Amino acid sequence: xxxxxxxxxxxxxxxxxxxxxxxxxxxxxxxxxxxxxxxxxxxxxxxxxxxxxxxxxxxxxxxxxxxxxxxxxxxxxxxxxxxxxxxxxxxxxxxxxxxxxxxxxxxxxxxxxxxxxxxxxxxxxxxxxxxxxxxxxxxxxxxxxxxxxxxxxxxxxxxxxxxxxxxxxxxxxxxxxxxxxxxxxxxxxxxxxxxxxxxxxxxxxxxxxxxxxxxxxxxxxxxxxxxxxxxxxxxxxxxxx
Ligand SMILES: Nc1ncnc2c1ncn2[C@@H]1O[C@H](COP(=O)(O)OP(=O)(O)OP(=O)(O)O)[C@@H](O)[C@H]1O
Numbered sequence: 692x693x694x695x696x697x698x699x700x701x702x703x704x705x706x707x708x709x710x711x712x713x714x715x716x717x718x719x720x721x722x723x724x725x726x727x728x729x730x731x732x733x734x735x736x737x738x739x740x741x742x743x744x745x746x747x748x749x750x751x752x753x754x755x756x757x758x759x760x761x762x763x764x765x766x767x768x769x770x771x772x773x774x775x776x777x778x779x780x781x782x783x784x785x786x787x788x789x790x791x792x793x794x795x796x797x798x799x800x801x802x803x804x805x806x807x808x809x810x811x812x813x814x815x816x817x818x819x820x821x822x823x824x825x826x827x828x829x830x831x832x833x834x835x836x837x838x839x840x841x842x843x844x845x846x847x848x849x850x851x852x853x854x855x856x857x858x859x860x861x862x863x864x865x866x867x868x869x870x871x872x873x874x875x876x877x878x879x880x881x882x883x884x885x886x887x888x889x890x891x892x893x894x895x896x897x898x899x900x901x902x903x904x905x906x907x908x909x910x911x912x913x914x915x916x917x918x919x920x921x922x923x924x925x926x927x928x929x930x931x932x
Contacts, residue, residue, distance in 0.1 A: 698759075699724045699849055699880045700745055700766075705754035707737065707744040713752065714740040716904045722849075722882060724759070727875045729891040729911070730884045732901035733927035738884040741901065742768065742851050745882075759849075765793070767847035769838055771854050777827050783837050784822035787812055790844025812840035817866060832863040839867055850874060852883040856890070868894055888915060902926035 698721035707715045715737035722728055730738045743749040744756055746768050758766060767790075788801065788809050795801055813819050816836040826834060835855065842850060852871075856864045872894070875881050885891050891898060891911060898911040902923035907914040 697721075697723050698757075699726075700759070700882075701755075701757040703755045703757070705744065705756055706752045707740050707749050708752050709740070709749075714903065715744070715901065717754070718901075718905045719754075720899070720905065720908045722880055723897075724880055725875070725878050726880055726897050727871070727895055728882045728897040728899060729895035730882060730899045730901060731886070731888065731891060731915075732906070732923055735903075736901045736923070736927055737903055738901055739771065739853055742853055742882070742884060745851060765845070765847045766849040766851060767842055767845035769842050769850070769852040769855055772831060772835060772838075772858060775826075775834070775838070777834070779826065781826055782822065783818060783824050783826055783829065784809060784813070786826055786837055787822075787840040787844060790841035793845065808844055809840075812843040813837075815843065815870065816840045832859040835859050835867065836863065839870055843870075847879070849880040850882070852881070854884050854886070856885065856887065864890070888920075891915065 700722040702718050702720055705715070705718045706713055718741070730741065732738055740749060744751060745758070746766060788805070791801070791805050791808065795805060813822055816839050818833065818836050818840065821829070821833065821837070826837065829837065839855070855867060859867070868890070871881055871883065892915060895911055897909065898914040899908040900906040900914050900919055900923055903926055906923045906926070907919045
């Protein structure tokens with residue numbers, strides 16, 4: 692077990708589920724502060740459910756999830772694109788600005804400094820000229836860039852991303868992957884649910900392989916072995932990408 696000062700999120704025999712169905716069973720381990728981890732596994736393996744457990748959207752059926760006790764620590768999440776209501780009539784600028792909500796609150800004035808943060812986040816994701824666009828008019832890749840910009844506004848020390856590169860092209864994936872590396876270099880803890888195992892091998896030092904239960908968690912080379920992938924496929928009896 693990793694020391695409490697090093698672990699930013701600790702899972703102790705955690706089971707999570709929906710109504711009477713267990714989606715993730717008996718997971719123990721820790722995400723270390725400043726680590727860069729991919730969560731992989733077959734469809735229905737419980738990857739999104741695990742992220743929802745960490746953010747508190749789903750309560751454990753059993754076990755405990757401990758997040759860092761530091762007063763200034765803060766977790767921000769990038770949801771799956773499909774969970775966003777794209778018909779909501781909000782501009783790209785305002786969507787990104789929503790990331791500052793924790794600092795600014797609902798009633799305080801949005802300062803010049805916050806406006807500057809929004810502008811520079813839009814620029815960092817290549818959307819400097821898209822602020823005025825209603826989000827429903829953005830392509831999937833542009834919307835994902837906007838959500839990354841919103842994540843920048845959160846300025847969180849732990850970032851959880853659910854399939855951040857689904858439905859985006861290779862150029863966008865590379866740009867957004869560079870942002871993930873930047874956040875990691877800044878000492879933030881980054882956890883991303885991913886399906887592309889080649890991308891995971893190239894970019895993520897740590898990996899958690901899930902199949903309704905923990906198959907392996909540790910160095911990516913040690914986790915993504917043919918034996919472990921075979922076991923995950925067998926446990927979920929589904930298609931592994
Ligand atoms: N809102 C929900 N209500 C009921 N069951 C759910 C809900 N969300 C997920 N589940 C179920 O929980 C199990 C795990 O789903 P989850 O979305 O966590 O898997 P996943 O590994 O993220 O899958 P995928 O790779 O397909 O996105 C599945 O059996 C799924 O049907």
